Amino acid sequence: MNRNYxxxxxxxxxxxxxxxxxxxxxxxxxTVLMFTGWASSWNILGGWAGQLSLGHATFVGLxxxxxxxxxxxxxxxxxxxxxxxMAVAGIMALLWxxxxxxxxxxxxxxxxxxxxxxxxxxxINEGWLTGGATGVFIDYLPEPFGIDLFDKTVxxxxxxxxxxxxxxxTIFISTRKFGYQLKAVxxxxxxxxxxxxxxxxxxxxxxxxxxxxxxxxxGIYGIFLSFIEPHIIFNLLLSVQxxxxxxIGGRGTxxxxxxxxxxxxxxxxxxxxxxxxxxxxxYGILILVVxxxxxxxxxxxxxxxxxxxxxxxxx
Amino acid sequence: xxxxxxADRIKVQFGGLIAVxxxxxxxxxxxxxxxxxxxGAGKSTLFNAITGFAPVTSGQVHxxxxxxxxLPAYVRTRLGMGRxxxxxxxxxxxxxxxxxxxxxxxxxxxxxxxxxxxxSALQKVGLADRAHQLSSDLNLARLRRLELAKALALEPKVLxxxxxxxxxxxxALKQMIEFVRELxxxxxxxxxxxxxxxxxxxxxxxxxxxxxxxxxxxxTAHDVIxxxxxxxxxxGTD
Amino acid sequence: xLELISFFQNLSNGILIGAVYALIGVGLTLVFGVMRTIxxxxxxxxxxxxYFAVLLNSLLGWDPxxxxxxxxxxxxxVGAGIQKYLLSRVIDEKHESMLLATLGISLVIANLxxxxxxxxxxxxxxxxxxxxxxxxxxxxxxxxxxxxxATVVVITLLYLLLNKTEIGRAIRAxxxxxxxxxxVGVNTKRIQAIxxxxxxxxxxxxxxxxxxxxxxxPVTTGALFTLKxxxxxxxxxxxxxxxxxxxxxxxxxxxxLGASYLDSAxxxxxxxxxxxxxxxxKPEGLFGKTVKRV
Numbered sequence: 001m002n003r004n005y006x007x008x009x010x011x012x013x014x015x016x017x018x019x020x021x022x023x024x025x026x027x028x029x030x031t032v033l034m035f036t037g038w039a040s041s042w043n044i045l046g047g048w049a050g051q052l053s054l055g056h057a058t059f060v061g062l063x064x065x066x067x068x069x070x071x072x073x074x075x076x077x078x079x080x081x082x083x084x085x086m087a088v089a090g091i092m093a094l095l096w097x098x099x100x101x102x103x104x105x106x107x108x109x110x111x112x113x114x115x116x117x118x119x120x121x122x123x124i125n126e127g128w129l130t131g132g133a134t135g136v137f138i139d140y141l142p143e144p145f146g147i148d149l150f151d152k153t154v155x156x157x158x159x160x161x162x163x164x165x166x167x168x169x170t171i172f173i174s175t176r177k178f179g180y181q182l183k184a185v186x187x188x189x190x191x192x193x194x195x196x197x198x199x200x201x202x203x204x205x206x207x208x209x210x211x212x213x214x215x216x217x218x219g220i221y222g223i224f225l226s227f228i229e230p231h232i233i234f235n236l237l238l239s240v241q242x243x244x245x246x247x248i249g250g251r252g253t254x255x256x257x258x259x260x261x262x263x264x265x266x267x268x269x270x271x272x273x274x275x276x277x278x279x280x281x282x283y284g285i286l287i288l289v290v291x292x293x294x295x296x297x298x299x300x301x302x303x304x305x306x307x308x309x310x311x312x313x314x315x
Numbered sequence: 316x317x318x319x320x321x322a323d324r325i326k327v328q329f330g331g332l333i334a335v336x337x338x339x340x341x342x343x344x345x346x347x348x349x350x351x352x353x354x355g356a357g358k359s360t361l362f363n364a365i366t367g368f369a370p371v372t373s374g375q376v377h378x379x380x381x382x383x384x385x386l387p388a389y390v391r392t393r394l395g396m397g398r399x400x401x402x403x404x405x406x407x408x409x410x411x412x413x414x415x416x417x418x419x420x421x422x423x424x425x426x427x428x429x430x431x432x433x434x435s436a437l438q439k440v441g442l443a444d445r446a447h448q449l450s451s452d453l454n455l456a457r458l459r460r461l462e463l464a465k466a467l468a469l470e471p472k473v474l475x476x477x478x479x480x481x482x483x484x485x486x487a488l489k490q491m492i493e494f495v496r497e498l499x500x501x502x503x504x505x506x507x508x509x510x511x512x513x514x515x516x517x518x519x520x521x522x523x524x525x526x527x528x529x530x531x532x533x534x535t536a537h538d539v540i541x542x543x544x545x546x547x548x549x550x551g552t553d
Numbered sequence: 554x555l556e557l558i559s560f561f562q563n564l565s566n567g568i569l570i571g572a573v574y575a576l577i578g579v580g581l582t583l584v585f586g587v588m589r590t591i592x593x594x595x596x597x598x599x600x601x602x603x604y605f606a607v608l609l610n611s612l613l614g615w616d617p618x619x620x621x622x623x624x625x626x627x628x629x630x631v632g633a634g635i636q637k638y639l640l641s642r643v644i645d646e647k648h649e650s651m652l653l654a655t656l657g658i659s660l661v662i663a664n665l666x667x668x669x670x671x672x673x674x675x676x677x678x679x680x681x682x683x684x685x686x687x688x689x690x691x692x693x694x695x696x697x698x699x700x701x702x703a704t705v706v707v708i709t710l711l712y713l714l715l716n717k718t719e720i721g722r723a724i725r726a727x728x729x730x731x732x733x734x735x736x737v738g739v740n741t742k743r744i745q746a747i748x749x750x751x752x753x754x755x756x757x758x759x760x761x762x763x764x765x766x767x768x769x770x771p772v773t774t775g776a777l778f779t780l781k782x783x784x785x786x787x788x789x790x791x792x793x794x795x796x797x798x799x800x801x802x803x804x805x806x807x808x809x810l811g812a813s814y815l816d817s818a819x820x821x822x823x824x825x826x827x828x829x830x831x832x833x834x835k836p837e838g839l840f841g842k843t844v845k846r847v
Contacts, residue, residue, distance in 0.1 A: 052649055103832060105648050106591050110783055111832055114825045117780065121822045177420040177429070180409075184417040187406035190368070194400065195469065196392035196421040236776055240656065247653060252408065275668060280772075284660025291654045292642055304449075307410070311448045 004171045004254055011258075012164050019153050026152050030224065032265045033159040034217055039245040039257030040166035041213035046243060047251035048179065049206035050186030051101075052109045055116030057238040059089045059211045061123065061230070063218025068136040068228045077142045078149070082219035086212040093211035097204045113236065120234035135229035138222070149223055158220045163258070166213050170254055182206055183252065214242075237280065244283045248290050250297030259299050316343045317379075319473055319504050320365070325374035327357070327364050334360040336528040337374075342473065342521075347505040349519035349536065351512075353549050356525040358508045359401065359477065365506070366398045366475050367391045379472065393421065397471025399462040401478045401508075405450035412437065412446035414461060418468040436467040440494055456487040463494065473504045480511040492517055512540070524548070558690045563809045569697040571805020572704040573759055577778060578785030578797040579708060580755030585786065586728035586794075587748040588636075588644065590651040594659035596779030597666075598753050602628065602760020603769040604666055610677045617677055617761045618699070624757045632753025633746040640749070641742060659775060666771035674768035682765055700762035707758050708798065711751075715794075724748055777821075784828040803827075 018029050038060065045051050063085040070081030100111045124133045141149040148154060173179040184192040185199045192199055222228055241264075249260020264286070268279035275281075294301045320342040327335040335357040342348045350358045363369035365376050367388030375384045383391050392398075397418075406414050415433040423429040437443040440460040445453070450461060459479055466474055480491055492514050499505055499518065509515050515522060515536050522539045524532040526548035532539050539545055581595045605624050606617040635658060643650045684695040715721035726734040727744045735741050760769075767774075781804065789800030804824050811823035 052652070099833060106652050107787075107832060109652065110591070110787070111829060113780060113783075114829050114832075118822050118825050118829075121819055121825075125819060175426055177424050177426075180413065180417045180420055183409060183413075184406055187408055188404045191400065191404035191406065191465075192417070193368075193388045194366075194392055194398050195418040195465065196389050197417075198387070198389045237772070240660075244656075279664075280660050281664035281668070284657045284664060287653055287657035288639065288661070291650050291657065292639070295646070295650065307447075307449055308452075311452075 004174075007255075008164065008167055008171065012160065015160050015163075016157070019156055023153075026156050028265065028269050030152070030156045030159050032261050033156070033163040034221060034224075035242070035245055035261035035265055036163040036258045037159070037166045037217040038214055038242045039249065039261050040163070040170050041210050041217065042242050043170065043210075043246050043251065043253075043257050044173070044182070044213070045203075045206045045210035047246055047253070047256070048173075048182035048186060049203050050252075051203060051207070052105070052243065053112045053207075053210075054109055054236070054239045054243055055112030056210075056214050056242050057233065057235050058116045058119045059093070059214035060218035060221060060238060061119070061228075061233040062089045062092070063215035063220075064222030064225070064228050064233050065123070065136065066215075067219045067222040068138050069131075071138045071141055072136055075140075077144075078219060078223055082216060085219055086215045089211040089215035090208045093207040094204060097207040101200055101203050113239075116234065116236065116239060120230055123230040123234055131228075133230060135227060138226045138228075141223065150226065155220070155224045158223070159217075162217050162220055165216075167254070167258065169209075169213070174254055178202075178205070186252070241280070241283065244287050246297075248283075248286050248297055250299030250301070250303070253297070253299045253303060256297050256299040260297070263298070316345065318342070319344050319379055320506070321377040322361070322365050323375045323377070325361060325364055325376070326372045327360050327369055328372040333528050335364065335525075338523075338525065338528075338530045339374075340523050340530075340533075342504055342506060345499075345502050345504055346521060347499050347507065347519045349515040349522040350506065350508045350525065351510070351515055351522060351539075352525035352531075355527070356548075357528040358525050361525065362398075362475065362477055362506070362508050366396055368398075392469060392471075395472030396475060397466040397469040397473070398475035399459075399466050399477050399479055401481070403455075403458040403462055405453070405458060405461060407449075407451040409450060410447050411442055411450050411453070411461060414450050415464045415468045418465045421468075422470045432470070433464075433468050436464040439467060439497070440464045441490075456483055456491075459483065459487075459491065460494070463491075467498070471503070473506065474498065476505060476507040476509075478508055478510060480509055480514045488513070516540075559813075561691050563813050564806065565691055565693055566697065567806035567809035568802055569693070569701040569805070570809065571802035572701040573762055573801075574781055574785050574804050575798040575801025576704045576707060576755055576759040576762070577782045578789065578801045579711065579794055580752040580759070581782040582786040582789070582794055582797040583711075583755070584749055584752040587724060588640070588651070588745055590640075590644075590648070590655065591783070592752065593652060593655040593779055594662060594775075595655075595752070595756055595782050596777060597659045597662040597775035598628070598632070598756035599760040599763070599778045600666065600769055600771065600775045601631075601662060601753075602757030603764040603767075603774070604670060604675070604760075604771075605757065606677055606761045606764045607670070607675050607769065616679055617764050618703070621758060621761055624761055625754050628753040628757035629750040631750075633750030635753075636749035637742075637746040641745065644745070659779070663772045663775050670771060672771065674770040676768045677764045679765050694766075696765045700766070703758060703762045707755060711755070711794075720744075720747070781824065784824045787828055788831055 015033065019026050042053065042056050046053055063082060066081045066085030067078045070076035071078060096115060100108055103111055181197050181202050184195060184197055185202050189199050245260040245264055246257045248264065250256025264283060267282045271279045271282055290297055296304055318341050322340045325335055325338050338361055340348065350362065352358050360369055364371050367386065371384055375382060378391065378394055378396065381394065383394065406417065412433055415436050416429055419429040419432040423432050434443060434446065437446055440463050442457060442460050442464060453461060463479065480488055483491060488511065495518055519536055522533060522536050523530060524539055524545050531548060532542045532545050577599055581592055584590065584592050602624055606620045609615045609620040610617065640651065640654060643654045681695045685692040686695055686698060715725060723739045723744050726739055727741045731741050785800040785804050786797050788803055789796030807823050807827055808820055812820040
């Protein structure tokens with residue numbers, strides 16, 4: 001597993017050099033990093049604990065809104081707002097999970113959609129809380145060490161840090177007890193119970209961690225957008241995008257989310273230059289390809305074959 | 316000798332069906348208890364009720380003098396009950412070693428120690444050479460041994476084996492009986508549900524016979540096989 | 554007295570809208586019953602119907618209900634085709650795979666519509682768009698009434714199909730027990746394709762009925778209807794057609810009454826709230842029997 005840390009270091013260095021090499025594609029790079037982070041966070045719940053959530057945009061929104069409201073109404077620096085946002089996201093996930101983890105597979109997924117939708121409606125209508133449908137505008141941000149947070153390059157590095165943190169946490173968990181408990185619960189809940197694991201407790205932990213990390217990314221996203229609107233942020237399509245990024249890249253793998261993010265965002269951009277809109281078409285086609293031909297996702301299939309081949313050579 | 320397990324007047328009822336009717340069994344330290352009976356006798360249900368995988372309608376289960384009747388299965392595991400499953404339940408996406416690792420983590424939170432315990436369990440069942448193979452690639456006999464290894468890695472106080480001998484060909488059966496014998500020699504207490512009489516005869520100290528949810532006989536394997544009621548239960552009356 | 558009139562007004566609106574929701578829900582639940590799968594693309598099928606009507610209306614000036622002549626058979630072929638060539642490959646895997654496959658189909662349809670028709674919301678204007686019928690003091694929109702009527706006709710036809718024909722019997726057998734049906738000689742693969750095609754027909758009909766009333770937007774409308782369909786079928790109990798009808802009516806009424814007497818901005822939320830409550834408290838649905846809890 002030390003190998004993964006080395007790979008991460010290499011990738012981080014490469015990514016850090018990217019803006020120097022190509023300044024015109026900074027936003028694309030930023031988006032890839034952002035989705036890598038969100039996807040890795042989702043992966044903890046959806047890939048490792050096996051709970052398919054289509055409501056994660058809620059946590060993105062929480063992060064973004066706390067930063068926006070913190071900045072515009074309380075003149076709170078974004079790092080404090082993000083921390084508060086993460087805490088709220090965690091608590092929300094705890095309650096949400098407690099409520100819905102008794103639901104079987106697809107019904108859990110349906111419940112995530114319903115809850116996310118309700119949050120969106122609240123955000124649109126409770127203007128006193130969220131600025132309503134017109135949204136919130138961040139017009140001022142502090143300048144720590146003289147760094148301009150509105151600068152795209154700065155934001156890029158923030159996202160890089162975010163992606164690196166989520167990947168770091170993922171790698172860390174993967175070799176430890178928690179990671180194995182997650183995988184056990186996902187693969188065979190009864191066997192996991194017979195191994196002394198409390199499935200609900202594990203799923204809740206996964207949900208809380210996943211939510212908090214997603215909100216962290218959401219906060220940085222808020223800084224990037226500087227104008228937060230409920231339909232952009234609390235969007236079902238965003239939840240779907242995040243989930244599909246992981247599933248196409250490879251659920252339950254370490255690098256799947258990153259690979260998924262890179263493939264999808266970049267092909268989306270290429271598509272957009274050709275077709276101008278409908279870049280989600282790529283997601284639709286790829287998920288069908290994955291389901292029909294590569295159920296473990298790009299990285300998952302690759303790893304699976306690798307293990308098989310390694311064993312065959314050794315036997 | 317200490318009584319490590321006591322199931323008192325267990326009744327398990329599903330709707331109108333009484334699967335286990337007022338059955339009591341007990342297990343002493345170091346003993347091997349065999350649970351036998353024809354199909355549908357309720358032995359698996361009783362087994363599940365004791366280990367926490369089936370609800371008890373009435374009656375109590377005491378494990379090392381602690382009343383565990385209301386405790387969920389995973390707590391019972393933590394208290395020292397280690398069970399196998401009749402239909403193998405490997406974690407398919409994990410390797411053989413990782414499967415056992417999950418269980419080993421229970422008593423060994425750190426990766427290094429857990430791995431040592433897991434490897435040792437694999438060695439006991441003869442799967443150490445396949446540690447890095449995907450569990451989904453194993454054949455039946457090996458999957459069985461994997462189940463056993465998983466239960467062992469829990470370092471249980473009492474081992475619960477659910478028809479672990481079923482479907483094995485003669486050499487594999489002999490091997491499995493040997494494995495279990497070695498385990499019992501090391502002092503672990505065992506409850507085994509079985510159909511394969513050979514295993515019961517060779518391994519158990521004490522046998523309980525169930526039929527249609529009721530206990531119809533108990534004693535040594537020899538006593539029980541020659542018991543008329545038992546023979547009738549298995550073969551039916553003419 | 555005015556209160557009562559307005560109540561009946563709302564009630565009748567709720568029932569009529571509910572009827573269309575029922576139509577959408579029945580399609581979803583029919584598919585669930587036979588394929589045990591939640592079709593994420595169902596709402597997009599409805600939108601397909603809407604855009605079909607828009608297309609024929611702008612090209613040929615046809616009234617939406619006229620387009621049904623083409624929409625229904627085309628819908629059947631497309632639906633059966635999707636099932637036969639795509640979904641049938643996934644059917645024996647985990648439930649999630651099917652869910653994700655239908656999600657993929659939903660995205661493909663929605664985005665192809667977006668590419669073809671652009672993002673501007675579209676509707677169909679008919680001469681009777683704003684006419685109302687007056688029953689004592691209550692006004693009923695003609696369009697809504699037609700939609701309700703269409704629903705009644707279609708559901709009756711469906712009932713006859715399921716209960717009075719050979720194929721209907723095969724469908725019910727497959728829904729109850731796929732293996733059992735196969736053992737008695739039912740070609741369940743063909744049945745599944747047929748049922749999916751039927752589901753598409755129902756969705757398309759609902760879409761056509763709704764287009765004079767609503768605006769269709771390629772990406773968002775689909776998800777909206779899919780969600781409503783879920784609410785309806787869960788309320789009623791998945792797989793249970795009669796219950797889906799009741800569920801649709803309940804949703805329609807809850808929405809309209811909630812919007813009128815509570816906060817209209819949260820119109821969509823009332824249905825969602827009830828949906829969540831049902832999922833959590835009575836997962837078999839208000840009328841159903843299948844249990845979905847772990």
